[in-house]
Amino acid sequence: MAEVQHLSNLAHCHIVQVIGTYTMGHNLSILIYPVAEYNLETFLQNLSNYSYERTKPRVNALIASFRCLANALEYVHAKITKHMDIKPRNILVRDVRKGSIRYDMSHKVYIADFGISRSYASIADAETEGPTMFTRKYAAPEVVDKGRRGLAADIFSLGCVFAEIIAQLQWHAGPIEVTQLDNLLQLNEVGDYSYQANIPALQKWLAGLDTISLPSNWFPINLVCLVVSRMLEEDPVKRPTAQELAELFGVPDQCCFGLSGSEPLEAIPKKRRRSKKTLMSE
Numbered sequence: 001m002a003e004v005q006h007l008s009n010l011a012h013c014h015i016v017q018v019i020g021t022y023t024m025g026h027n028l029s030i031l032i033y034p035v036a037e038y039n040l041e042t043f044l045q046n047l048s049n050y051s052y053e054r055t056k057p058r059v060n061a062l063i064a065s066f067r068c069l070a071n072a073l074e075y076v077h078a079k080i081t082k083h084m085d086i087k088p089r090n091i092l093v094r095d096v097r098k099g100s101i102r103y104d105m106s107h108k109v110y111i112a113d114f115g116i117s118r119s120y121a122s123i124a125d126a127e128t129e130g131p132t133m134f135t136r137k138y139a140a141p142e143v144v145d146k147g148r149r150g151l152a153a154d155i156f157s158l159g160c161v162f163a164e165i166i167a168q169l170q171w172h173a174g175p176i177e178v179t180q181l182d183n184l185l186q187l188n189e190v191g192d193y194s195y196q197a198n199i200p201a202l203q204k205w206l207a208g209l210d211t212i213s214l215p216s217n218w219f220p221i222n223l224v225c226l227v228v229s230r231m232l233e234e235d236p237v238k239r240p241t242a243q244e245l246a247e248l249f250g251v252p253d254q255c256c257f258g259l260s261g262s263e264p265l266e267a268i269p270k271k272r273r274r275s276k277k278t279l280m281s282e
Helices: 002-008 040-047 052-078 152-172 181-186 199-207 221-231 242-248 276-281
Strands: 017-024 027-033 091-095 107-111
Touching (some): 002 017, 040 052, 040 152, 052 107, 052 152, 152 199, 152 221, 181 199
Antiparallel strands (some): 017 027, 091 107
């Protein structure tokens, strides 16, 4: 019910939307739009199975996701809402090539799962403390330590997501002598693979990627890495705000080609069934 309330107050083209709810016995179910083929975790895993040439449209969509996700988080924080569980599994990725709306990208990202989110009356009220639910790998240091935390905790978590996108772009840039992200996390002496436990190593890794070329002229990799390194600062005060992120990534007031508010609903027509005779002739 809390998730329904949050999503009912959010209308952005990179945030999932509630279409309806229904109950069966004591169970409440939520109908969410859109239906997506992947979450970001599975999208990245699938991408690593192919060469850059075969996945060029998807790689370009990943590059655009920096801008899109920064824009979406700016919108969420402007509503004085903390998502509190930003991670690849909670970001949906939809193939938009089959729809009626024309995009310059093959896939589009959506922030989902507002089940533990919280909304507040003011920025000061958003600074809370005490135990809460979180995903350790992507949680900010102050969340893991059960300390005082505000909107900046979401910035850290999104920085972790951006680091994983950069790692995938790094892989597609070709053979390089830089420690891969997964290997870097596994080098932790006490076996803590969370991002907050490996901040210095992560920032050193990001600093070493400035010579790698992204498959696009949209944003220089050294600037991307510099921004993400700031997002992963241990001190929340040193992290950029969501509004600053939007400005750094060059987000217009209306991203995705002028779409404002929730994305228009569209139905994807089913493929026409071929007759038995047609199948036999093929």
